[in-house]
Amino acid sequence: MKAIRVQHTGGPEVMELAEVPVPQPKPAEALIKISVAGVNSIDGHFRDGSFRTPLPFIPGQEGAGVVTAVGRQAKLVKLGDRVAWSGTLGSYAEYVAAPEDHLVPVPKAITDEQATAAMMQGLTAHYLANDAHKLKAGETALVHAAAGGVGLLLVQLAHAIGARVIGTASSEEKGKLAREAGADEVIIYTKADFEPEVKRLTGGKGVDVVYDGVGKATFERNLNVMKPRGMLVLYGMSSGPVPPVDPAKLSEKGSLYMARTTLAHFTATRQELLARTSDLFRLIEDGRLKLRIAKKYPLAEAAEAHRDMEAHRMPGKLLLVP
């Protein structure tokens, strides 16, 4: 089969198209013929070596396709099932062998492209709005990078809940996307400092929750724009890691809460994974959650997809088609 292979870590150019054997499913695995694979920032972290995995490897963590073979202990899926997954390395390929308990069934009304786009980023937006902080109607949320992959979905979910959403974005063009997704207010942070802007927009009261996937560049100022007893959810660090935080600061700034979350802890049981994905699929089916597919690339152009992702020039989901 064709697959993207990384023999040594580095820039996008280390990803090369290769001919490799089709993997064999282990007893509790299923073999899937991939119709579409998702491109995520974590793929870049594995590719450049900031996250480690044995070499050589096939990158890619998520996708959708059809089950073509199952291991002898597999019970949850069967031949011909349409499935999607995230958290399985090896998805930039024509086939992948995945643990069957990572696989979620894809309903008829959902395309493979939609299913893939809903996995990592959709699941992340879902746990942020519903569990990391249970957002309520009437609350105000600050969403950083509101036109990013997670951001655009989180803004829609927050808006649907009835929260007031303040989004930050780097350009007018991205600001427009955030507004279309349901952001009530948009701050173009390249033109205005978000701290005084959020204070002004909340009449000095601050926000109930900050969703921050940016990290280093935004962290400190977040603490100044939160209501007493507000929640800061740090779910990524696209600008770099946040330096260590003195807990006394949380008390001085208003008995604040802080969490550093990752998706795996919010899809830890099969039950939770299925509940979350079926909720997302229903929202997509109803038209309440719109997925923005920014671009589809042939598998061979994975390097270009990574370049576009890392330059943040394609708001929305990037997909590879084998």
Next chain:
Amino acid sequence: MKAIQIRQVGGPEAMALAELPVPQPKANEAVVKLAASGVNFIDVYQREGRYKVALPFVPGQEGAGTVTAVGGDVKSVKAGDRVAWTSVLGSYAEYAAVAADRLVPIPAGVTEQQAAAVMLQGMTAHYLSHDTYPLARGETALVHAAAGGVGLLLVQMAHHIGARVIATVSTEEKAKLAREAGADEIVLYTLADFEAETRRLTAGKGVDVVYDSVGKTTFEKGLNILRPRGMMVLYGGSSGPVPPLDLIALSVKGSLFVTRPTLGHYTATREELVTRSGAVFGLMAAGKLKLRIEHVYPLAEAQRAHRDLEGRKTTGKLLLIP
């Protein structure tokens, strides 16, 4: 009137009995004839100069008594009302002038001594268990310093909610007190490592919440025995301040939540102050919250009260009676 006065900061001897004029109420204040004044660690910190107060001053942050006069703008209380308060300086005296909106009514069934004893610690235990992390029946809480002032009240409230309580204490004598308050499991941290013990007692699952007033010596281990998505509530630092926290640890240890609350943010509005104190008094009047008043000293013996508190010989509340 008689009052304790501090002219220069220092040891217990810095506190001298003095004859001072009875304070006159400002427009928004009421003058209260004190029946009892609570002794707290914050009084020691202010006496030592660790927390700065303009000199000379009358120490004491907590009291209860009867209103004798009110300022022109005061409508919420009148002469003859039985009231209590906390977080207002000047209670080591026969009379204190207090902003009327900080005074809460004492219901029938609660004595002034009980009210003075429960304001700070009782409301602290209440916000910790009901708001900072609203405990639910069936959840497991780890309470450090469970035989301390807040600890004993927190254990009782958690027990009444129906939570399982694991309590840490330093001696067999304190273990007995914690058990009587409703702790399900006791860890004598002087004999056993609480991290290993808590892991064993929860069959490796960890606790839903850690209530930690100890800080430096317990914080890190506390993170290790939280379940994924569990909550660390750091509300004091009796062993010293917690060093700056690496946020990656929160993610690696299970998408953990951390907060550093203080009472002020949980009694910020008049409505919340009255509701919270009312709830605490209600529990006392119903016999559901037992308070250990360990020693009652005449006002003139404030020095001895501080020496006893600082010597950590006490396990219950200390009061001064003018």
